[in-house]
Amino acid sequence: MPSSTVENYLKEILVESIHSESGLVSMGKIAECLQVTPGTATTMVKGLEKKGWVNYRPRQGVKLTTSGRKLGMSMLRRHRLLETFLVETLDLDWGEIHDEAEELEHAISEKVLEKLDEFLGRPTHDPHGDPIPTSKGNMPEASDLSLLDCTVGQTAKIESIQDQSREFLKFARKNKLLPGSKIEVIQLDRIADTMQIKVGLKSFLNIGSKTAEKIVVHRSGEMEQ
Amino acid sequence: MPSSTVENYLKEILVESIHSESGLVSMGKIAECLQVTPGTATTMVKGLEKKGWVNYRPRQGVKLTTSGRKLGMSMLRRHRLLETFLVETLDLDWGEIHDEAEELEHAISEKVLEKLDEFLGRPTHDPHGDPIPTSKGNMPEASDLSLLDCTVGQTAKIESIQDQSREFLKFARKNKLLPGSKIEVIQLDRIADTMQIKVGLKSFLNIGSKTAEKIVVHRSGEMEQ
DNA sequence: AATTAGACTTTGATTAATCAAAGTTTATTT
DNA sequence: AAATAAACTTTGATTAATCAAAGTCTAATT
Numbered sequence: 257m258p259s260s261t262v263e264n265y266l267k268e269i270l271v272e273s274i275h276s277e278s279g280l281v282s283m284g285k286i287a288e289c290l291q292v293t294p295g296t297a298t299t300m301v302k303g304l305e306k307k308g309w310v311n312y313r314p315r316q317g318v319k320l321t322t323s324g325r326k327l328g329m330s331m332l333r334r335h336r337l338l339e340t341f342l343v344e345t346l347d348l349d350w351g352e353i354h355d356e357a358e359e360l361e362h363a364i365s366e367k368v369l370e371k372l373d374e375f376l377g378r379p380t381h382d383p384h385g386d387p388i389p390t391s392k393g394n395m396p397e398a399s400d401l402s403l404l405d406c407t408v409g410q411t412a413k414i415e416s417i418q419d420q421s422r423e424f425l426k427f428a429r430k431n432k433l434l435p436g437s438k439i440e441v442i443q444l445d446r447i448a449d450t451m452q453i454k455v456g457l458k459s460f461l462n463i464g465s466k467t468a469e470k471i472v473v474h475r476s477g478e479m480e481q
Numbered sequence: 482m483p484s485s486t487v488e489n490y491l492k493e494i495l496v497e498s499i500h501s502e503s504g505l506v507s508m509g510k511i512a513e514c515l516q517v518t519p520g521t522a523t524t525m526v527k528g529l530e531k532k533g534w535v536n537y538r539p540r541q542g543v544k545l546t547t548s549g550r551k552l553g554m555s556m557l558r559r560h561r562l563l564e565t566f567l568v569e570t571l572d573l574d575w576g577e578i579h580d581e582a583e584e585l586e587h588a589i590s591e592k593v594l595e596k597l598d599e600f601l602g603r604p605t606h607d608p609h610g611d612p613i614p615t616s617k618g619n620m621p622e623a624s625d626l627s628l629l630d631c632t633v634g635q636t637a638k639i640e641s642i643q644d645q646s647r648e649f650l651k652f653a654r655k656n657k658l659l660p661g662s663k664i665e666v667i668q669l670d671r672i673a674d675t676m677q678i679k680v681g682l683k684s685f686l687n688i689g690s691k692t693a694e695k696i697v698v699h700r701s702g703e704m705e706q
Numbered sequence: 707a708a709t710t711a712g713a714c715t716t717t718g719a720t721t722a723a724t725c726a727a728a729g730t731t732t733a734t735t736t
Numbered sequence: 737a738a739a740t741a742a743a744c745t746t747t748g749a750t751t752a753a754t755c756a757a758a759g760t761c762t763a764a765t766t
Contacts, residue, residue, distance in 0.1 A: 261753065283714060296754055298715055303752085315714060315761065346596040356593055363588035368581055371571040486723065508744060521724055523745055528722085540731065540744060 258307075260362040263331050264290060265300055266309055269320055270328030280317030329393040334361040334369055336382035336389075341372055343383040350383060350429055351422035384425075385416030385435030385472070401475070403439065403453070403468040411440045412473035419470045431461050433471060483532075485587040488556050489515060490525055491534055494545055495553030505542030554618040559586040561607035561614075562598055568608040569601060575608060575654055576647035609650075610641030610660030610697070626700070628664065628678070628693040636665045637698035644695045656686050658696060 258266075268289040272281045287297040305312045309324030320328060338357040342348040348356070364372070370391070373379075380396070381387055389395040399415050406412055414437045417428050428434065432455050442460065443452035449465050483491075493514040497506040512522040530537045534549030545553060563582040567573040573581070589597070595616070598604075605621070606612055614620040624640050631637055639662045642653050653659065657680050667685065668677035674690050 259752075284712095292753090293755060294714060295716075295756080300753075302715095342593065346593065346600055348593065348596060352592070356590055359588040359590070360585065360593075363584040365581055365584070367577070368567065368571065368573065368585075371573060375571055484722075509742095517723090518725060519744060520726080520746075525723075527745095 258309075258327060261300070262304065262307075262309070263327065263362055265304060266320065266324050266328040267331035267335070269310065269318060270325060270332060273320060278317075279319050280313075281319070282317045286318070326393055329389045329395065331361055332395070333389040333391070333393075334364055336386060337369060337373055337376065337379070338364065339382045339384070340376055340379050340388070344376060344379075351425040353383065354420040381416075381435070383435075384418075384420065385414065399472055399474045401473055403441070403451070403463075403471040403473055404465055406439075406441045406473065406475075408441050408444050411438060411476045413438055413476055414471055415474050416472045417470060418472055424470065432456055432459060438476065439471075439473065483534075483552060486525070487529065487532075487534070488552065488587055490529060491545065491549050491553040492556035492560070494535065494543060495550060495557060498545060503542075504544050505538075506544070507542045511543070551618055554614045554620065556586055557620070558614040558616070558618075559589055559594055561611060562594060562601065562604070563589065564607045564609070565601055565604050565613070566597055569604075576650040578608065579645040606641075606660070608660075609643075609645065610639065624697055624699045626698055628666070628676070628688075628696040628698055629690055631664075631666045631698065631700075633666050633669050636663065636701045638663055638701055639696060640699050641697045642695060643697055649695065657681055657684060663701065664696075664698065 265286065268286065269281050272285050272289065273279050283294050283297045283301065286301065287294045290297065292300075301310060301312050301318050304310045304318075304324070308321060309327065310318045310320055312318045335357045338360050339353045342353040342356055343350065373391070379388060387396045387398055401412075402418075403412070414433060414435050416435055417425065417433065419425070419428075437455055438457075440454040441451065442454055445451070450462055451465070451468050452460060452462050454460055490511065493511065494506050497510050497514065498504050508519050508522045508526065511526065512519045515522065517525075526535060526537050526543050529535045529543075529549070533546060534552065535543045535545055537543045560582050563585050564578045567578040567581055568575065598616070604613060612621045612623055626637075627643075628637070639658060639660050641660055642650065642658065644650070644653075662680060665679040666676065667679055670676070675687055676690070676693050677685060677687050679685055
């Protein structure tokens, strides 16, 4: 039975491998995600390899095996279902749920998770707009388009918010940057690194590229479900 | 911040100290409850003392300090509220919830617990009939009367079932031995170590003293709420 | 080609929780 | 009072996860 630590490593490696084209994840990235020193990440990853959850090439990076991917997906499912429960059922604040789910995901059994999924009506997306893997380990592809990829005049719909910190989510909520919100790019200045957007029908907002990159969108008309 | 292990030790010491008149709990009892060797219990308890959660007298036993009692109560509250949630909301089976709650109780925060308590309507007793400590750490006194203390002809109402194992709970449910059920003692044989009881209006059952001791009751008419 | 910065790996130590087995105390029986 | 059993404590070892610091590689500059 994998420890909570192993579960965390596999979940983070999964998430990072999705965001990397090669599928390889570096030790530095792992150390950063898990808030450990690089030496710890190396040691841990070698342990994961010995157990058959990853393939590791020194100084190249690490890749999940089929069983590692399965476990990582299961953790992502737990995490996102729990976040949904915390918002929908217990009415917790958007900004609080990430850390809470981070703890609970290691303690909830498959059986309870299945009951929870049923109770919630088998949701497909969590409160941040991220897709929830099915119990089979499938996950709908997410858009790879952020606000940063949009040009002046384009309209788009927010799919998800890629920053789970309290701070950022508070900012996002205050400015109605929520999954489903309609956005229009009004102005763009690459040199000044700023972008003016219209949120909804009458609200305007200036954001920098770092923030724009965290708003994942699909262009209006596409991918409606 | 106390580890899950510390939380478990304090919770079990609390429960056992309630069941002992002196308030002292032996190393053997702790080792048995936590499924560790006596040596481990001794070592661990010395650590708990160093942190100020218990007072330990070698070969006498251990007693909770005020802060240890507080932490133990908080764990008991978590455990019993979670059990209630698992049965009431997620419709899990009576026999399954103990082990599930045992894991979740270490992962749930005070904030989420408070929301859960509110969502459940601030229940006072868990599905086994045990009282749920309040957030202040108060817990209604439970009856100290088991079926074993009743004599022929007496009637009583089941308050709680003091065995959390799947096996026993399956037996209890099958025979309608549930909190609230009305019991009448029909026959008693101390030598043969057996007791015949009427459960409800027409169902009869033979049980031994070990089982009778696990059925905590209050005599009919007393303590109605 | 030599230097250097940055990323990575190795090494040695630490902490928490545990066990097995040996040693000690206490209480009970003879 | 001696012997014994039962309960408890001590000791030495183990495992998982971690860090700091020293060492090694790789790739980019000079």
